[in-house]
Amino acid sequence: MVRNMNELIFTWNTVSPLLLLMACGFIAKRTGLLTDLLVKGINQLVFRIFLPINLFCSILNMPDDLSFSGLIFILVPAGLIFVFLSGFLIIPRIEKDPKKIGAMIQAIGRSNYAIFGIPLVNMLFPGQDTSLASLMVVVTVPIYNVLSVIALSVYSGSKVSAKRILLNIIKNPLIISVLSGFVFWLIDFAPPKFLDTTLTDLSKIATPLALFTLGGSIRLTSTRKHIKQLSIGVLGKIVVSPLLFVSLSALLGLRGVALICVFIAFGAPTAVSSYPMAQ
Numbered sequence: 291m292v293r294n295m296n297e298l299i300f301t302w303n304t305v306s307p308l309l310l311l312m313a314c315g316f317i318a319k320r321t322g323l324l325t326d327l328l329v330k331g332i333n334q335l336v337f338r339i340f341l342p343i344n345l346f347c348s349i350l351n352m353p354d355d356l357s358f359s360g361l362i363f364i365l366v367p368a369g370l371i372f373v374f375l376s377g378f379l380i381i382p383r384i385e386k387d388p389k390k391i392g393a394m395i396q397a398i399g400r401s402n403y404a405i406f407g408i409p410l411v412n413m414l415f416p417g418q419d420t421s422l423a424s425l426m427v428v429v430t431v432p433i434y435n436v437l438s439v440i441a442l443s444v445y446s447g448s449k450v451s452a453k454r455i456l457l458n459i460i461k462n463p464l465i466i467s468v469l470s471g472f473v474f475w476l477i478d479f480a481p482p483k484f485l486d487t488t489l490t491d492l493s494k495i496a497t498p499l500a501l502f503t504l505g506g507s508i509r510l511t512s513t514r515k516h517i518k519q520l521s522i523g524v525l526g527k528i529v530v531s532p533l534l535f536v537s538l539s540a541l542l543g544l545r546g547v548a549l550i551c552v553f554i555a556f557g558a559p560t561a562v563s564s565y566p567m568a569q
Contacts, residue, residue: 315505
């Protein structure tokens with residue numbers, strides 16, 4: 291009983307700061323302190339500056355004796371492809387509007403891994419090496435983008451452009467920052483004190499600002515109008531998908547940071563960028 295209560299308190303202390311930061315952003319938006327234009331601008335700053343620096347620093351500070359199971363780099367890509375393919379097979383049988391089909395497939399398959407997931411990993415494992423969570427960006431972000439573009443394009447009637455998908459992946463600031471950090475880690479680069487302090491301070495901005503603006507991005511309008519599509523999306527996103535792949539990962543022996551990374555890859559809320567992408 292005591293152990294269960296301690297675990298409940300630990301869970302609450304871990305998750306509630308994320309929810310409160312998002313709630314602050316939501317309230318700021320509702321009271322007019324945040325506008326749609328301001329939210330969009332801050333999201334761009336987070337995506338192009340603060341979060342890339344955060345990922346870069348995380349990779350650069352990896353321990354030299356880094357070790358983890360390579361299984362996760364097989365399981366996550368294979369699982370994400372399976373989720374999207376399942377969406378292509380199942381969603382058209384439930385929903386007849388082509389544009390909604392593509393959006394629903396994306397909503398179930400695409401997680402807000404970087405903005406929501408990495409802060410959660412850091413809060414769950416304070417003081418521990420969580421660089422695996424950053425490394426997983428190189429795996430998840432390209433797959434999310436490629437499969438989402440395919441799903442939306444197929445059901446919008448437009449042509450899928452392999453060149454455009456490739457360019458978007460190559461130019462993605464998150465992927466660039468992780469790969470850069472990995473290169474500098476390999477050559478054992480140690481930034482001078484003034485640069486290290488600057489990068490560290492900028493990286494600390496990423497998590498609270500990202501969650502704050504994520505809260506400001508929440509829209510509750512049209513919920514009733516699309517209750518069927520929302521229910522299917524939520525059920526697939528936060529129940530079926532993580533239940534299946536977290537259970538499989540645990541059976542295969544993944545634990546700790548690796549298991550949480552799997553949970554986030556499949557069960558984190560749908561990416562905020564899914565909305566403008568679907569438009």
